[in-house]
Amino acid sequence: MGECICNNCKNLKGIIDENGMVEQYECEFGFPSDSCSDCEDDGCDLTCEHYICDGEQEHPVIVKCTMCGKDLEQVSSDDEGGEVYCFDCYLKNI
Template identity: 35%
Template sequence: MDRGERLGIKHDNTPSHRPTTSPNTSKFAQKFGGTEKCSRCGDSVYAAEKVIGAGKPWHKNCFRCAKCGKSLESTTMTEKEGEIYCKGCYAKNFGPKGFGYGQGAGALVHAQ
């Protein structure tokens, strides 16, 4: 009988160690959930180099258009299926296609 039991203290039988499934073994990463991964290159993204776009973390250098490679900002980017594009490439590749688009107001037919 240990000293606590003689004084009437009951010990919880809960395990003191919970194993993690995280591949990162550092104490800091285990405590705070590790680092997020860049959506473009897959490497760890730390707070000093992190940009959020399309709801995902990116490195500042990876935050570029998927088509032309132009550097993006939150106001100049658009997103489609998890990938980010500049507004020009997005319009060129995913915008409306067919007759009558992009010709200006002179091509519109006015019905009486």
């Protein structure tokens, strides 16, 4: 039996309680099994198509500012579309 993939997945998000403490973790795509949300096992054999190892380094992508064309480094994400602004142009735009 391997280590539970939910222990080190980058898609886990902490749910914060009223005291500012992490109450529990929730997967933004939903857990691969109903038993994962309260799993206390040392390991399992489940797989997940959305799994991203928390230790993996994301490589920056060069994008251009929508207004001035300045080169910017952006960490790749699954978000599609949207305009990208450098700091100065963003402040001028608001």
